[in-house]
Amino acid sequence: MTDELSSDQIEIIQEFVQESRDMIEQLEPTIIELGQNTDNETINAVFRLFHSMKGSAGFLEFNHITSVAHAAESLLDMVRSGKMTLLPEHVTLLCECCDFTKEALDWVDENFNDEGVEEQGKVMADQFHQAMEAPATPAEEAETDAKQTVSPEGETPQELDPAQIEVTDDLTLEITPDMVERFVQEADELLETTEQGLLAWEKEPESQDHVATIFRSMHSFKGNSGFFGYMNLEKLSHQIENVLDIIKSGGSFATDNPFETMLLAVDALKDGLSSLVENGKDLIEEIDAHIEALKTLPAPRLGEVLIEKGVVEKETIEQALNQQKKPLGDLLVDMGKASEEQISQALSSQNQVKKATPKPKKKPKAAAIKRQDIRVDLEKLDNLINLIGELVIAENMLIHNPDLDGMELESFNKAAQQMGKLVRELQEMAMIIRMIPVSGLFRRMIRLVHDLSVKSGKKVDLKLTGEGTEVDKTVIETITDPLVHILRNSMDHGLEPPEERIAAGKSETGTVHLSACHEEGEVWITLEDDGRGLNKEKILAKAIQNGLIEGDGSDLTDKEIYNMIFQPGFSTAEKITDISGRGVGMDVVKQNLEKIKGKVDVDSVPGQGTIIKLRIPLTLAIIDGMLVRVGDSRCIVPILSIKEAFRPQPEAVTITPDAEELVRVRESFFPVVRLHELLDTPPDHSDLIDSILIVLEYQGRSVCLMVDEILGQQQTVIKGLSEYIGNVRGCSGCTILGNGDVSLILDVGNLVDLK
Numbered sequence: 001m002t003d004e005l006s007s008d009q010i011e012i013i014q015e016f017v018q019e020s021r022d023m024i025e026q027l028e029p030t031i032i033e034l035g036q037n038t039d040n041e042t043i044n045a046v047f048r049l050f051h052s053m054k055g056s057a058g059f060l061e062f063n064h065i066t067s068v069a070h071a072a073e074s075l076l077d078m079v080r081s082g083k084m085t086l087l088p089e090h091v092t093l094l095c096e097c098c099d100f101t102k103e104a105l106d107w108v109d110e111n112f113n114d115e116g117v118e119e120q121g122k123v124m125a126d127q128f129h130q131a132m133e134a135p136a137t138p139a140e141e142a143e144t145d146a147k148q149t150v151s152p153e154g155e156t157p158q159e160l161d162p163a164q165i166e167v168t169d170d171l172t173l174e175i176t177p178d179m180v181e182r183f184v185q186e187a188d189e190l191l192e193t194t195e196q197g198l199l200a201w202e203k204e205p206e207s208q209d210h211v212a213t214i215f216r217s218m219h220s221f222k223g224n225s226g227f228f229g230y231m232n233l234e235k236l237s238h239q240i241e242n243v244l245d246i247i248k249s250g251g252s253f254a255t256d257n258p259f260e261t262m263l264l265a266v267d268a269l270k271d272g273l274s275s276l277v278e279n280g281k282d283l284i285e286e287i288d289a290h291i292e293a294l295k296t297l298p299a300p301r302l303g304e305v306l307i308e309k310g311v312v313e314k315e316t317i318e319q320a321l322n323q324q325k326k327p328l329g330d331l332l333v334d335m336g337k338a339s340e341e342q343i344s345q346a347l348s349s350q351n352q353v354k355k356a357t358p359k360p361k362k363k364p365k366a367a368a369i370k371r372q373d374i375r376v377d378l379e380k381l382d383n384l385i386n387l388i389g390e391l392v393i394a395e396n397m398l399i400h401n402p403d404l405d406g407m408e409l410e411s412f413n414k415a416a417q418q419m420g421k422l423v424r425e426l427q428e429m430a431m432i433i434r435m436i437p438v439s440g441l442f443r444r445m446i447r448l449v450h451d452l453s454v455k456s457g458k459k460v461d462l463k464l465t466g467e468g469t470e471v472d473k474t475v476i477e478t479i480t481d482p483l484v485h486i487l488r489n490s491m492d493h494g495l496e497p498p499e500e501r502i503a504a505g506k507s508e509t510g511t512v513h514l515s516a517c518h519e520e521g522e523v524w525i526t527l528e529d530d531g532r533g534l535n536k537e538k539i540l541a542k543a544i545q546n547g548l549i550e551g552d553g554s555d556l557t558d559k560e561i562y563n564m565i566f567q568p569g570f571s572t573a574e575k576i577t578d579i580s581g582r583g584v585g586m587d588v589v590k591q592n593l594e595k596i597k598g599k600v601d602v603d604s605v606p607g608q609g610t611i612i613k614l615r616i617p618l619t620l621a622i623i624d625g626m627l628v629r630v631g632d633s634r635c636i637v638p639i640l641s642i643k644e645a646f647r648p649q650p651e652a653v654t655i656t657p658d659a660e661e662l663v664r665v666r667e668s669f670f671p672v673v674r675l676h677e678l679l680d681t682p683p684d685h686s687d688l689i690d691s692i693l694i695v696l697e698y699q700g701r702s703v704c705l706m707v708d709e710i711l712g713q714q715q716t717v718i719k720g721l722s723e724y725i726g727n728v729r730g731c732s733g734c735t736i737l738g739n740g741d742v743s744l745i746l747d748v749g750n751l752v753d754l755k
Contacts, residue, residue: 010112012216016056017109019220023049023227024098029446031098035091040080045227046094047076052223053101059219062114064121065104071128072097078132092454093127095447100124180276183228187273190224193217194240195266202259208248215244221269230282233272239294240265246298258297265290378473381434388427389717393736395423396714400737424715431472438516438525439467441476445487445514452491459498459509460491466516471523475616478596479525482589486527486612487512489586494531494610504607506530525614534604539564562602566590597732599749625716625745627737628694628707631681634743636716636735641748643695643702645710653688663693663704670695671755674706678730679744684708698752705751718745730754 027049034042054069072094079086104117114121194217201210218241225233240262247253268284275283284290399416442464453460471479490512495501498508513528540553543564553561568587593600597617604610617623625636644665654662654669661672672693676683685691685708693704718733732747 012213013060013108013112015220016060017105020053020056020101020105023053024101025440025444028095028098029443031094032091032446032450034086034094035088035450043076043080043086047073047080048223048227050076052227055219055223057114059216062104062108064114064117065101065108068097068100068104068121068124068128071125075128075132084132088454090131093131095450097124097128098447180228183224184273184277187221187224187233188270190217190221191266191269191273194221195263198259198262198266211244211248215241215248218244225282230272230276232282232284232287233269233276236265236269236272236284236287236290239291243294243297253297255297261293261297265294376433378434381430384430385434388423388430391423392427392715392717395419396737397740400714420715427715434472434474435470436473436476437468437470438476441480441483442467442514442516444480445483448484448487449491449512452488456491457497458491458495460495461509461511463511463513464515465513469516469518469523471516471616475523475596475598478592479598479614479616482592482600482614483525483527485586485589487514490527490529490531490610490612494529494533496532500532504532523616525616526611527613528609528611530609533606533608533610534562534565534602535606536561536604543567558604559602562604563600565602566600597747623716623718623745624713625735626694626713627711627743628675628705629709629711630675630679630707631683633676633679633681634711634737634741635675635679636743636745637694637696637705638745638748639713641696641698643697645692645694647691648688648693650689661688663688665695665704668702670702670704672704672706673751673754676706696748696751698749701752703752703755705746716745 027046030042031046034046050069050073054066054073057063057065057069075084075090075093078084079090100117100120103120104114107116108114194214197210197214197217201207201214204210218237222234222237222241225231225237243258243262268287268290272282272284275281399420404412446462446464449460449462452458495510495512496504496506501508501510511530514526515528516523516525518524536558540549540556540561543549543561544553546567548564548567549556566586566589589600593614593616599615601613601615602610603613624639626639626642628635628637646665648663652664654664656662662669663672672688674683683691683706688706691706691708692710693706694710696703696705716735719735721728721731721734728744730747730750731744732750733745734742735745737743
């Protein structure tokens with residue numbers, strides 16, 4: 001299929017796919033909100049989504065996507081016109097429509113057609129038609145019936161149960177300044193494409209390729225404008241689209257130079273965009289004059305001329321067009337509805353130029369919209385990060401060059417400090433470029449909670465906070481699956497059914513709180529529920545049964561027991577449901593987090609709820625590290641994990657009966673990890689009091705790392721260990737030192753777990 005398409009056509013299809021995916025992701029939570037709030041603003045927002053998608057898909061001849069979007073649009077139109085009441089099953093149907101569209105877009109992205117979803121499209125469209133064939137009573141009547149109607153026996157009929165999800169955040173479409181900024185930038189690009197297309201079309205009037213490109217740009221501009229509620233921009237662009245549609249379908253212009261009028265209209269749209277940037281309103285001067293001038297451009301069609309002259313009736317033209325197998329004029333003569341002379345006169349007048357409508361005054365072109373961003377391929381950003389990493393290594397090799405030892409180079413040191421400052425700023429800027437807010441990920445969870453609540457029959461109050469917290473894009477992709485698995489388990493195992501919650505003295509509606517924040521150089525994503533909590537005894541019994549622990553587990557802490565749920569195949573579910581219970585999923589959480597050096601922390605109170613915290617490093621490429629030495633080996637310790645360093649006094653050292661070394665630091669005792677034993681290398685000193693101890697902390701637990709010397713701080717580029725070497729206990733990667741040697745980077749979490 002791709003061999004038959006030009007590169008421009010492929011690019012247009014790819015743009016359609018991306019735009020449609022963005023619209024679905026943005027408005028899917030709003031569809032769910034319809035189950036609770038059917039105000040016109042919310043309905044219109046969803047209606048515009050499907051209307052815009054239908055138009056774009058129709059233009060590209062993706063007929064199956066078009067038919068489904070049209071069916072969804074029709075249902076919403078009946079709701080907003082008061083012809084039917086929106087029921088929970090309709091909300092579910094609209095969500096399924098989004099799922100179908102996502103699947104169809106995936107197919108289009110790979111095959112550049114939607115033929116592979118024909119059957120699913122027919123089924124989905126039929127479901128919408130069935131829902132519309134038996135519409136419910138209007139909303140006002142339904143509410144009155146539910147609240148006031150009483151049966152002969154004196155019992156009030158049971159009200160319909162609304163969609164079983166309440167989202168505390170306001171999920172109606174909120175137009176943020178950031179969204180407006182992106183709209184203006186994209187709109188400016190579309191107008192630039194339209195302008196260039198009109199200029200090219202003027203040079204090649206017979207070419208239809210230019211018409212298709214211009215129509216596509218103007219259709220997208222109109223849809224985006226309507227989506228944001230900018231009615232002046234939508235109104236004028238819609239009229240340009242109408243002109244292009246007539247020409248595209250075989251019509252002709254009534255004037256020899258229609259391009260000047262259309263270019264003036266494009267300039268007016270640019271004025272509207274400039275006005276939007278300056279004062280927040282899409283003001284267009286003389287908009288009515290522009291619209292009237294555009295209406296005069298298409299030449300009247302033969303049928304219109306014959307109707308205007310009173311030769312035939314409109315019904316006759318429609319009848320002829322329905323059975324047309326030859327030119328309309330010949331067909332009307334054969335039908336005896338018009339003479340050849342009348343047809344000839346009509347064709348003659350059809351080619352005459354209409355009386356010119358006063359055109360709007362030509363104004364100086366509006367200043368170009370200032371571009372605030374550009375689209376960059378993620379692979380290019382990855383390459384940039386890698387190059388900066390190599391730059392950091394080169395900087396270390398230069399500054400810490402052994403040839404410079406003992407030399408006093410004041411000017412060199414000043415230059416080296418300045419270079420180090422610039423490299424750090426460059427590294428921070430490169431990382432910021434890759435950062436995106438977690439709001440997109442969080443809002444996807446709204447749909448998941450809705451679906452799970454319907455399946456499980458549980459009522460859920462989902463709260464989202466910290467949506468503006470920014471995380472590396474790669475991290476977002478890696479933690480999506482873990483977050484889904486955690487949420488599914490929270491819904492299935494954590495939250496109780498309404499009757500069980502009431503019996504426990506709780507509200508029948510459970511609460512799930514999803515939050516994100518920056519803490520201690522990490523991103524913390526926390527999921528907290530107020531359900532029944534984890535059953536420690538049940539988990540322990542299952543772990544013993546599966547042979548995961550030895551003995552009765554009495555020596556394990558609560559946290560260690562709770563972490564058993566992340567073991568492969570571990571499940572305490574008494575029955576398997578379509579939500580969870582097979583023992584797969586939670587182990588994926590741990591595996592995915594380990595890929596990005598993240599950790600998961602579990603805390604639970606029986607009867608009160610569970611807190612699961614994902615702790616993710618801010619950067620995956622470069623960290624600040626402390627270079628330490630033991631014997632002839634050098635290692636990097638992440639600075640964020642270091643609390644302090646000291647030489648212990650003899651009275652601070654304690655040896656336990658089982659020969660474990662403990663060091664007292666003020667009022668606490670910490671175990672000692674001898675780095676030389678881990679690396680199997682002879683140290684300078686084997687006695688603790690002759691060595692340096694570095695206190696490392698991880699998730700509230702601390703150890704003392706025994707080293708011979710602290711060599712200094714430096715930026716460290718993390719390099720993965722070779723697959724040939726595999727996982728090295730206590731190490732998270734390696735780096736290249738200034739003298740070219742390879743040094744291991746210590747994994748503090750792993751070191752803490754050793755004790």
